[in-house]
Amino acid sequence: MSSVIPTVIRVGARPAQLDALGTYFNGESAEAKSVTLHIDECAKALVIKWDGGKVNWLLAQIQLVPDQADQDQLLMANQIHPLARLITDEKLIALRCPNLHRSVVQVNKWRILTWALAAVMAVALIIFVLVPRIADNLADLMPPNGEQALGAATLGHIRGALDQSGTGLSFCTHEAGRNVLNNLTVRLTPGQSLPGLLTVHVLNHDMVNAFALPGGQIVVFRGLIEVAETPEELVAVIAHEIGHVVSRDPTRHALRSAGSIGVLGLLFGDFAGGALLLFLAEQLIEARYSQTAETEADSFAHQILIQIHVSPASLGDMFQRFLQKYGEDEGVMSHFVSHPEMIERIEAARAAVPTNFQPRDLLEVSEWRALKNICS
Amino acid sequence: MIVEDITETGVDECDLHGSSSDHSEVHSNDSSATLGTLPGEFVGRRWRVFWMAFKFGIYTILTLGFYRFWMKTRLRRWYWSSVRFGGHPFEYVGDPLEKLLGFLIAVVILAFYICVVNLALMFASFSLFQGDFPAYLLSFLGVVPLWLFAAYRARRYVLARTRWRGIRFSLDPGAWGYVYRALWHWTLTLVSFGVLWPRKTFWLEKYKTDRTSFGSAPLEQHGCWRILFIPFLQVLIPAMCGVALIIWIGETGHFQGVEIGLSCILLFWFGFGVVHYQVQAKRRLTELKSVGEASLTINPSVTVVLRIYILGYGLSGITALIILVPILVIAFSTLDLVDVNLRLYPEISAVLSTWGLTVIGIASYFGLFLMWSALTHAFVTMPLWRHYASVCELRDTETFSVVTQRPRDAFQEAEGFAEALDVGAGI
Numbered sequence: 001m002s003s004v005i006p007t008v009i010r011v012g013a014r015p016a017q018l019d020a021l022g023t024y025f026n027g028e029s030a031e032a033k034s035v036t037l038h039i040d041e042c043a044k045a046l047v048i049k050w051d052g053g054k055v056n057w058l059l060a061q062i063q064l065v066p067d068q069a070d071q072d073q074l075l076m077a078n079q080i081h082p083l084a085r086l087i088t089d090e091k092l093i094a095l096r097c098p099n100l101h102r103s104v105v106q107v108n109k110w111r112i113l114t115w116a117l118a119a120v121m122a123v124a125l126i127i128f129v130l131v132p133r134i135a136d137n138l139a140d141l142m143p144p145n146g147e148q149a150l151g152a153a154t155l156g157h158i159r160g161a162l163d164q165s166g167t168g169l170s171f172c173t174h175e176a177g178r179n180v181l182n183n184l185t186v187r188l189t190p191g192q193s194l195p196g197l198l199t200v201h202v203l204n205h206d207m208v209n210a211f212a213l214p215g216g217q218i219v220v221f222r223g224l225i226e227v228a229e230t231p232e233e234l235v236a237v238i239a240h241e242i243g244h245v246v247s248r249d250p251t252r253h254a255l256r257s258a259g260s261i262g263v264l265g266l267l268f269g270d271f272a273g274g275a276l277l278l279f280l281a282e283q284l285i286e287a288r289y290s291q292t293a294e295t296e297a298d299s300f301a302h303q304i305l306i307q308i309h310v311s312p313a314s315l316g317d318m319f320q321r322f323l324q325k326y327g328e329d330e331g332v333m334s335h336f337v338s339h340p341e342m343i344e345r346i347e348a349a350r351a352a353v354p355t356n357f358q359p360r361d362l363l364e365v366s367e368w369r370a371l372k373n374i375c376s
Numbered sequence: 377m378i379v380e381d382i383t384e385t386g387v388d389e390c391d392l393h394g395s396s397s398d399h400s401e402v403h404s405n406d407s408s409a410t411l412g413t414l415p416g417e418f419v420g421r422r423w424r425v426f427w428m429a430f431k432f433g434i435y436t437i438l439t440l441g442f443y444r445f446w447m448k449t450r451l452r453r454w455y456w457s458s459v460r461f462g463g464h465p466f467e468y469v470g471d472p473l474e475k476l477l478g479f480l481i482a483v484v485i486l487a488f489y490i491c492v493v494n495l496a497l498m499f500a501s502f503s504l505f506q507g508d509f510p511a512y513l514l515s516f517l518g519v520v521p522l523w524l525f526a527a528y529r530a531r532r533y534v535l536a537r538t539r540w541r542g543i544r545f546s547l548d549p550g551a552w553g554y555v556y557r558a559l560w561h562w563t564l565t566l567v568s569f570g571v572l573w574p575r576k577t578f579w580l581e582k583y584k585t586d587r588t589s590f591g592s593a594p595l596e597q598h599g600c601w602r603i604l605f606i607p608f609l610q611v612l613i614p615a616m617c618g619v620a621l622i623i624w625i626g627e628t629g630h631f632q633g634v635e636i637g638l639s640c641i642l643l644f645w646f647g648f649g650v651v652h653y654q655v656q657a658k659r660r661l662t663e664l665k666s667v668g669e670a671s672l673t674i675n676p677s678v679t680v681v682l683r684i685y686i687l688g689y690g691l692s693g694i695t696a697l698i699i700l701v702p703i704l705v706i707a708f709s710t711l712d713l714v715d716v717n718l719r720l721y722p723e724i725s726a727v728l729s730t731w732g733l734t735v736i737g738i739a740s741y742f743g744l745f746l747m748w749s750a751l752t753h754a755f756v757t758m759p760l761w762r763h764y765a766s767v768c769e770l771r772d773t774e775t776f777s778v779v780t781q782r783p784r785d786a787f788q789e790a791e792g793f794a795e796a797l798d799v800g801a802g803i
Contacts, residue, residue: 023464025542030591031777032464032541065467067428067450069420069458075467083781085467085542107473115480122484126491134492138499146499149506258498262490262515266483266796 020090024048024055027083037088039096046093048086057086062097063104079104123263131259132252132289139251147251148197148215154254155201155213162205172202172222177374180367184231187308188239198245200238204375208322210237212244214251222375227321231363231371236305236315236349243300249293253286291341298345302352309360316349412670414462416768418761425454426754433746445475445795451753456538459765462773470537470790478533478790486522486796493518519797521555526793528554528584535588536785543591544782550587557583571612574604574657581661591779593668597661607656610649618642651685652678662768669775674768681763688756696748702740 024033033050040047045056057078065075065085073089076097082104094100142150159169185200198216206223213219218241220234228234244250264281302312319342363371432447449472456468494515501511532547539545561576578601585597621638625631655678662674 027542028781029777030541030543030779065453065457067453067457068465069424069454070465075457075465083542087465105473106471107477109473112473112477112480115477115484119480119483119487122487126487130488131491131495134495138495141503142499143503145506146503150502150508153508255495255498258511259491259495262494263487266486266490 020088020093022048022086022088022090024050024087025085026055027081027085035086037086037090037093039093046096055084059097060099062100063102064094064097064100066101123267126263127260131256131263135252135255135259138255139248142251144197144215147248148217150251150254151213151215151217154250155217155219158219159203162203162207170204172204172375174370174374174376176370177202177372180363180371181374184235184238184362188235188242188304198242202374210241212241212250214248214254216245218242218245225372225374228318229321230314230317231368232305232310232314232359233318233321234371235308235310235362236301236312237318239301239304240297240315242304243297244293246300247293247296249297253289256289257286294341294345295348298348299352302349306352306354306357308362309358310362311357311359312352313350316346319346319349412772412774414464414770414773416765416770417460417463418458418765419460419465420454420458420758420762422754422758425451425758426750428454429753430746430750433749437742437746442476445472445479448472448475452534455758455761459761461540461768461770464541467539468534468537469539470534474788474790475792475795477788478792479795480792481789482792482796486793521559522793523797524555524558525551526791526797529789530791530794531584532785533787533791536787540590541776542781543779544784545591546589546782546785547584548587548589550583554580554583570615573611574608575601577601577657578604578661585661585665589782590667591782593670593776593779596666597664598666599660599664603660603664604653604657607653607660610652611646612649614642614645614649618646648682651682655681658764667770668779670773671771672768673771674764676764676767681760684756684759684763688752688759691755692748692751695751696744699740699744699747702736703744 020037022035022037024035025031026033035048035050037049038047039045039059040056043056043058044060045058046062048055048057057076058080061079063077063079065077068075072091073087074091074094076086076088076093078084078086162169181200181202185198189198198218200218200220202220202222202225205221206226207221208223208227210218210220210224218238220238224237225234228237298315301315305312305314323342428451429447432443432450435443436447449468449470452468452470456466459466494511497511497514497518498508501508501514504510528547528551532549532551535545535547558576558580561572561579564572565576578597578599582597585595588595618639621635621642625635655676659674659676662672665672
């Protein structure tokens with residue numbers, strides 16, 4: 001094409017005049033117009049000329065369309081005629097256009113701000129008000145067998161997740177130990193209005209932890225039994241978990257996550273770290289609820305321990321062991337465990353001991369030994 | 377009722393060979409045909425898109441996902457501008473901010489729905505059925521219409537923001553019509569054990585194509601669904617043989633040399649069949665489309681597409697696996713399960729504190745996503761686009777110069793629903 005009309009280019013910072021070729025689309029029809037280009041220095045404009053017509057684009061109004069695959073040519077647009085396009089391989093034109101990279105905002109920023117606020121409020125309202133309210137109400141309405149099924153499903157997930165072999169973590173069911181544990185469970189629940197049966201499982205895993213599941217299922221890990229130095233310490237933890245069962249915390253928790261996971265998934269769905277962020281957000285939200293739930297379960301445990309003549313301070317002793325166990329490790333766990341709340345909870349447990357309190361021995365030495373060997 | 381509605385335009389203009397042979401005959405005798413024929417080409421370079429995807433991926437991670445609207449926009453600009461007919465590139469004019477706005481609108485609307493429905497289903501499922509399976513099933517089924525709705529709306533948005541030679545494309549409103557037709561065709565496909573899959577492919581493609589326009593020139597899908605049936609046999613036959621084999625194995629309990637060999641052959645055949653169908657369906661459907669008075673020809677090669685899939689996903693997969701190794705080590709060690717393994721390498725566990733491990737774990741977790749996305753862009757998406765664009769031709773385009781502009785489709789929610797529901801439409 002350049003053989004038809006010669007291109008004269010003066011190379012330099014300010015080429016005085018430019019004759020170049022291009023293709024022009026006026027944005028009204030799909031006709032591709034072959035055009036010549038030159039710069040009108042007086043008008044500070046690019047003159048786009050074709051057979052039987054021309055148009056002037058002010059240099060200051062010319063913009064480059066970004067992210068084009070073909071870097072040997074320019075795709076140019078005009079602020080005033082947003083539909084028109086000019087394609088040329090004469091890249092020197094770019095030197096003369098001062099506002100090539102100024103972006104045109106097509107969307108009203110206030111609208112975005114308004115909707116962003118609305119979205120944040122909606123999600124916050126749902127996660128912090130709506131979901132907990134509904135979860136609380138539904139938890140009380142849920143029939144016992146429904147709760148049991150929910151608990152069984154969760155227990156199944158946990159057993160599967162913690163076990164490498166894929167068959168699921170095994171329960172510890174040594175008979176003598178089981179009997180002691182069953183007796184203890186009965187003694188811990190005198191006249192409590194429980195939402196159904198209470199079962200305490202021991203899972204064969206060395207994690208030092210225990211938790212409550214929906215439907216009155218409490219899970220104690222072997223690691224916890226091994227770390228406990230007295231039966232009172234172990235019982236204190238179980239009493240704490242019973243506190244959760246009585247207030248139906250696990251059921252609420254399960255329903256809360258069912259409600260909020262989907263909503264958070266909307267926010268973080270389709271990008272690389274989405275799943276990770278989703279998990280962290282879930283944890284943060286749960287931490288907010290768990291603090292009050294933990295404190296309530298603690299005071300429940302204090303009362304029940306006093307009833308069976310065990311010092312509430314045993315709960316504090318057990319927490320102390322958590323601190324010793326994980327506090328030495330450098331790592332994520334220690335950050336959570338050595339949280340100031342843990343110290344407060346230990347102090348609260350010690351403060352809960354009534355004056356002139358006379359503790360009695362909970363188990364015979366032989367019974368304690370049987371319980372310790374429940375996983376053998 | 378639905379059937380009538382769907383087949384209302386179903387004038388039987390079936391050409392079972394699927395190619396527009398009548399068109400090509402006309403052209404081979406017409407010396408002026410080349411004037412109106414615009415060959416397709418793809419001018420994008422592989423490493424540019426690799427670096428774009430990699431860089432934008434990093435920005436996305438650093439902005440907790442917010443850059444993804446910009447990433448999508450910028451990659452689309454690049455892909456669109458890579459495709460040219462007769463030297464004229466396509467242009468994508470979507471705005472990242474309108475995507476953000478659309479996403480926010482979708483979040484506000486969907487959040488209430490999703491939370492209430494999920495909670496109610498979870499409760500009902502455990503109270504009535506003592507299990508979570510009904511809840512998952514129902515919430516999946518409940519989201520399917522929304523998902524189809526979002527897919528159509530996203531297509532409408534993308535077409536409304538696509539221009540060629542300065543002229544906008546458009547897709548007419550009709551998302552709910554698409555939803556109920558898609559549900560109907562999916563039901564038929566499921567009820568017929570997949571035999572009617574090509575019927576679904578054809579009618580959904582026709583629904584979308586017949587509502588698409590390039591400026592004042594409407595697109596139209598000609599042909600009938602049976603043109604897709606012959607290529608579909610390559611999927612159907614191995615699938616049926618596979619079912620027969622499974623029944624045979626179940627009955628006899630034999631699963632040895634012959635059976636293993638047969639299942640491998642059937643599996644490869646099935647995989648080949650799926651790609652073959654995908655390519656052939658695209659070819660037959662494209663050749664029976666018209667844009668105003670212009671028509672399209674396309675001649676994609678199954679071998680090339682198959683090679684792109686195998687090499688592209690193979691390369692991306694191997695790279696991902698290499699990056700995955702540190703993640704697995706971290707995952708096991710935080711679960712306390714790797715004690716045994718780390719004891720074998722005390723020097724490693726001594727050097728790497730738990731914090732170090734965490735950092736490496738997170739870095740390789742993100743590295744995995746970044747590399748996967750960048751590599752699949754460079755070795756799968758881009759080569760596929762290049763192949764399809766370079767074997768495509770627009771014919772009889774003499775009338776294109778009278779195609780006029782159409783008004784802007786404001787479409788404020790953009791592809792927000794698709795974004796929120798992860799209908800990820802490729803790019």
